[in-house]
Structures are given as structure tokens and as C-alpha cells.
Amino acid sequence: MPPEPIMDVAHLGHVELLTPKPEDSRRFFTEVMGMTESGQQGDSVFLRGWDDYERYSLQLTGAATSGLGHAAFRTRSPQALERRVAALLADGVAVARHDDSLGHGPGFRFRDPAGHLIELYHATEWYEAPPERRPALKNQPERYPARGVNLRRLDHFNTLGPDVRAAREFYQRNLGLRCTERIELDSGLETGMWLTATNKSYDMAMGREPDGIPGRLHHVTFALDSREAILQAADTFLEAGVHIENGPHKHAIQQTFFLYVYEPGGNRIELAHSGARLVLAPDWKTITWTEAERNKGQAWGLQLGESFRTHATPPSR
Template sequence: MAAAEPLHNIAHLGGVELFTPLPDRSLWYFHDLLGMEVAHTAGPSVYLRGYGDHAASTLKLTAAAKPGVGCVSWRAMSPAALERRARAIEATGLGVGWTNGDFGRGRSYRFHDPDGHLMEIYYEEQKFAAPPELRSTLKNQPQKYTGRGVGVRRTDHLALLAGDVGRNRQFAQELLGFQLREQVIFEGGKNEIGSWMSPTAVHHQLAYVVDVKGGHGRLHHFSLWVDNREDVLRAADILAENGIFIEAGPSKHNNSQGFYLYSYEPGGNRVEIYSGSYLVFAPDWEPVTWNEQERGTGTYWGAALPDSFIQYATPDIEGKETTVAPKLPVFF
């Protein structure tokens, strides 16, 4: 039987909105310490970008009572692809409807994933036009490297918690056309703990991981890319010198092979500084599956990830952990 034709309607992750109860401090973290640029402000929100992001903005910080994730934005391959995905999602009953778009984006279709995370698909996007003081001498780079703080280049991915990882993974594959890269499945294939997916050659732009507290619509982490391991090490120095809590790393994951550093921005959201990993170009890629014994501590080398890596997410909630939690190794 011939394989189904791949669904290529989503181009890439376009942007992420983060809620923060400390907007001024969160802005300091992303602008001063991580080196992102402010592109726009509107009401309770500030729009930022990395120096290598080609779009006008890829991160939206919005003042809110609690930290967490707002709207996750995906760019469509074309206007027709946007219409196709909107119709398909609308048929599932998870659609919210059309908006006129946010800063830097045109008409967008909003919906929820099965766990309740708000998402949108759009096509029209404003390209970043650097003012003279930010113009690079490289014509193929949207902005010069300023050298401020960590100097993150671009948005890379995010990880969301879900009560039913399999259902959300299936939604992302069948409705959005994402390709499955790796999975963590326990108990002889019965318990899907985490899945890593992407619409591009990047290893993963979206991960779903089980919410051990039984919550819905929560964020595990938001990840920003730097060019090499030395940049991750430099980020550790900068964050430590400025009193930012470093939860884990620098170390190397076994899953994705990424080199990482996890910290909490002042509003409470977990942010990863990330490099390395690998690209997937093969159209017949066979997803890699890890079991309990193979996963170990979730690191290839370096210190084991702490218990907080499983227990903490935003917004934080009081919750009774599921029966799998006490025997659940760290899964990133």
C-alpha cells in the first residue's frame, strides 16, 4: 500500500506569546540579558525578535496575572494552505475563528489543540526592516549582531504539557502535517510520555509531554537558539551574574542531541538556551522511540535533570501527580 502524500501546509513556527506577571522584569531578561530587540509595543504587550529572525517579531510578552503560554503562531506555506488548514480544523470542532491578525501578521485562523492550548495559523507576515543603527553589513542577515547579553539568534521551539500526549501528537500530525521525530513510550508501548515533532528539517519545533499534575494548556518551556556550545556556556555566566535561577545545564540531551541551559525568566516561565541538535531531511524518516531503560536521566552527558523539570510548568498548579509520576524519569 502506498504511503499517504505528506501534508506540507505549515511552513514553520512563527511566534510564541508568553504571559508574565512581571512584565518589566521579563522584558529586562529578554532584552538586556538575552539580547533580543523590541520591535513594537501595544497595550499590555511588547513584541521582540532575535537578531537572526526575518519576521518583524517572534516573541510577544503580555502582562497577565500568571505566567504561561498565550497564542502559538504557525505560518502557512501559502494563502491557499491557510484556507485548507482552517477548513480541516474547523471540522474537528476545535476552531475559534478568524482574526484580522496581530502585529506583523495578516489574517489568522485561531483554534485550540485537544489539550486547550490556543494556536493560530497565518500567512501574511511583515519582514523585518532594520533601521540604520541595526543594519548588518551582510546582505543576507536581517540585523547585525549587537553583542548585547547572550545574543540569541532566533526562536527555535517550545514544549507544551498535555493530559493525553498521543491525542495531541495525532492532531499535530494529521491536522497540521507535522513530522514525528522522536518519542518516549513506557510500559511496553502503552504509555506515550512525550513526542517531538516539526514541520521543517529542524529536529522539533513542537513537543508534547505528559502533564503529571493533570493540568491543561500549560507550558513546559520556550527555546531560543544560539550558534554554538560556547554561546550556551557564556549564557550561563551572564544569567548567573545577574541573579537568574539556572535550573539545569549546561549539558547535552540524548533525545535531539541538543546542548542546553534552562533558566526561569523573572515572570516564572522556563526558557531554554539551545544549540546543536540535528536536522532531518529524509522523507521516510523513522521516528526514534525510547523506553524507560534507554531514556535514563534524559541526558547524554552532564548532570541529571532535577525533579522540578517534571513537576514545574506554567501556570503552576497544585495537583495530585498521576501514578506514573513517581517512577517517571526525566524525559527531555
């Protein structure tokens, strides 16, 4: 019989983006993306989409360069958090407790094999909207912003790593994430993987870092309500003078309708709508894309530009 699935991780909770232009990045996410500020601590400002149930989903931190500060997953229970920390320690991973985070309780941080800082936590602060932000519907955390792009929620993040296979096996072994799709070249080299904690088709992804540099970020993705909302976002970017790197098009992998831009600090941001793409099968069999299949490009739309393969943060040079 196959091993019992590990369902201790609930979902991606938040990401921290580093930016050398903190005020410009802050204005971009509030005025253009339509996010709401929900706190400030030290060099960081905390923001949220209107349907994020926790206090924030994005931590913007002023820094000397761009990139991913950390990504955090919430566990299903305090006991689940203890089990995952114990599993990491048993696997020889260095884990450090982190107690001074805004909006959630004790976190436990570690590096994945690709050098990214990852955090696990459970206790969290549910967002309480102030009177002027309270929604008409009590099952919605916050009033629809009607501002800019109107980001709904954090969806996933995509990193780069020198050894994608080792990273995938690490997340499967220690966090219980499931691999829904992956890319394997004719040589047997794994160059892409998409992992999920629940029924959402993916919470994180990783592509191969060609220069062997650890810890680089490809993009962070926020969800919108529909394909039409992605098209309207393109108009919003046009009016705001924001360069659209790629899209709107449709990915073949995960079938995501997408649009990519850069925030002022240099980090790539994706807006996405994946429709009803849920993985309900408990025994889902990983979809493996071959080299020939990937060479066909996207499902439809223009091919991704060269910068999609060369730009990541922090810059390599």
C-alpha cells in the same frame, strides 16, 4: 502507498508568553537575552532575535499569571492556510479568525486537545532594521546585538498535556507535522513527542501533564550559534544573578546541548544548540524511546533536577 505528506506549515513563527512582571520580563529579554524590541500594542511588547526574519518571534503580555498565551505557525502560502483551516473544521475543531495581530495578517486560532491556543497565519511583515540596526551583510535581518546572551532566533516550544498521543495525532492529522522522536512507557502510555514542520528536528514538543491540568507550558527555546555560546551564556547569567535551573548538558533525545533558566515572570526558558541535527530523510522513521532507555537520563552531564519535572506555567497551585 503511504499518503502524500502534508507540507502546508512552514515553521513556528512566534510565541506569546504571559507574565505577571511585564517590566522585569522585558528587561530580562532585552538586557540579558539580547533581544530587540520591535513594537508595542496594548499590554504586549514584541521582541526578536537578531536572525529572526519576521518582525518578532516573542510577544510578552502582562497578565495575572504566567504561561503560554498562544503559539503561532506560519503556513507556506495563502492556499495552504485555507487548506489547514478547512481540515481543522472538517475535524470538528472550533476555529476563530483573529484580525488585530501586530506584524502579520489574518490568523486563525484554535485549541489543541491539550488546551493550548494555537494560531495559523501566512501574510507577515518582514523585519526592516532601522538605520542604527542595519547589518553589514544584506542577507542578515539585523545587526548582531553584542549584548547579553545574543539570542539568534526562536527555536521551539514545549508544552504539557494530559493525553500526549491524542495531541500528537491531532497535529499530524490536521497540520501535517512529522513526529521525529517520542517516548512510550512499558504500559503503552505515550509520555513525550517531538514534532517538526520542515527539516529542523523539531518545532514543538509535548510531555505528559501528571495532574491532568490543560494548557500548561514547560518551556520556550531560543537558539544560539554554538555549544561555546551556551557556555558563555552561563557566564552571562552568573554575572546577571540569574539562577540556572539545569545545564549546560546534552539531551539524549534530539541531542540538544541545553541550558535552562527562568525569566522573571516564572516561565522556563531554554537556550539550545543542536548543531547539524537536521532531518533530511523524507521517509524518516520515528525514533521511539523506551522506559528503560529514558531512565538512563541525559546523553551526558548531570541528571535533570526535580524542578524540571514539577515546574510548569501557570503554576498548578
